[in-house]
Amino acid sequence: MKFSKSNIKCIISTNMLISFLMTMTKSRISIKILIMVITSSFLFSSLFSYFQAKQSLRDEILSSSLPLLSENIYSELRHELSVPINVSSSMARDSFLMNWVLDGENEIEDIKLYLGNLKSRYGFFSTFFVSSSSRNYYYYDGILKQISPYDSHDIWYYDFINSQKELDLDVDTDQASNGVLTVFINYRLEDFSGNFLGVVGVGVRLDQLSDLLKQKKTQYDRDIYLVDEEGIIQVHSDLSLIEKINIFKEEGISSVAEQLMETEEFPIDLIYKKKNDHFLVSSKSIPEIGWHVIVEQNEERGSFFAKRSLFINLLLTAAITVLLIIASYKILKSFEQQMELLASTDSLTNAANRRELEKQFKLLEYRSKRFNSDLSLILIDLDDFKSINDNYGHIAGDTVLKEVTFTLQKSIRPIDLLARWGGDEFVILIEAPRDEAALKADRMVHSFDKPSNVVHNGKEVPVSISAGVAVFKEGDSLKSLIEKADKALLHSKAKGKNCVTLSD
Structure with a gap:
């Protein structure tokens, strides 16, 4: 004893x-x-x-255990949803999809191929586009149906339009897959003038997220679930509770529901009473999607151990040690990721470096051959950069390189790659045919026509760029593709600079 x-x-x-x-x-x-x-x-x-240990246990759970677990679940859910959200966002900005809609939605095979490629490329459960003009629901196998305000399955579409949101998540059965519960990531598609064209997005099986919460429930002995902005459970390890429970109407937790739903940077920790039991609950907002992670525990689960105060102290010490090990592991993992990021980016401009460019080219080369997709390379060079260094100094030159990188990064899609090739040269890999790549390059060149936003010692530094565009062909390597683009770039320089030339 x-x-x-x-x-x-x-x-x-x-x-x-x-x-x-x-x-x-x-x-x-x-x-x-x-x-x-x-x-x-x-x-x-x-x-x-006993009472001291019980109070210490409550304080520890509220101040450390639950908040740390909320942060842990929040981080993992953000990781799980980041890819589908980013891809849906790219779809909403895809010029191919906009042009296909504006051209009258004539070639059904084109949209089938487009949605099918995205589905297979990223392993999504579903990909779709709903047209506002034809009311057709397109998916990876063609046209699923025509939406109607009288069809209960289509209410989501009209609710989303009326909400005026750019992004929304919706849990519903997927009619294209025998009614499997799915989390749909919906994005508004608008043309270049801001006119509404429809809704695009992808679907992720709900049981993937539910399995994650089930694993965490088993691991930490906590109840974990996600609620939307109205307090309705959207993801839970028990699928029967999804969209059936509203924490604003549920006994006990309704007394603290309004506080739990506040959008805060750090987790919110509260206590509520249900019948004769006290529950400790923590909430963490996911601002990207407007949902909240809820983690709760029945306080009585720890009371039995609190009666054995010394054993509990040892147990809590071990638990805290485990949490510290987990935190240390995450910090180490984060440090390793930062080191990997440093190894793949240019230290001055934060654009990708040559190593990352070569790595991404291999992936895009494989994808181009596998899916017979277009791949183009844009080589960009700053005009008269030496004179900038000579007249304004190298510090001003570095500032110009950073500002040019920032401007170019804004001009490309998230799936395109911008890399610093060396000195004042940049390379852009873009999955697009030559003409479209040339059009994008021309826009980049003209983005520097306006008065320079680079100022050094109170004086504006004039900046302009020239570009050469080359398209990937069978047998091309990164070296040969850059050589073709470089020849085109030399023609741009010879023509007076500040222009774009396409390779033969």
């Missing part, structure tokens, strides 16, 4: 008292009183330790 410090002190003082009293008297009455004192001391010490 193990004793706390307070129990040990009590034993020491009691032993001294026993010795003293037995020396003074052999009275049975004194012995009984002594036994009562010892018993009372142990009872008081045990009760004090």
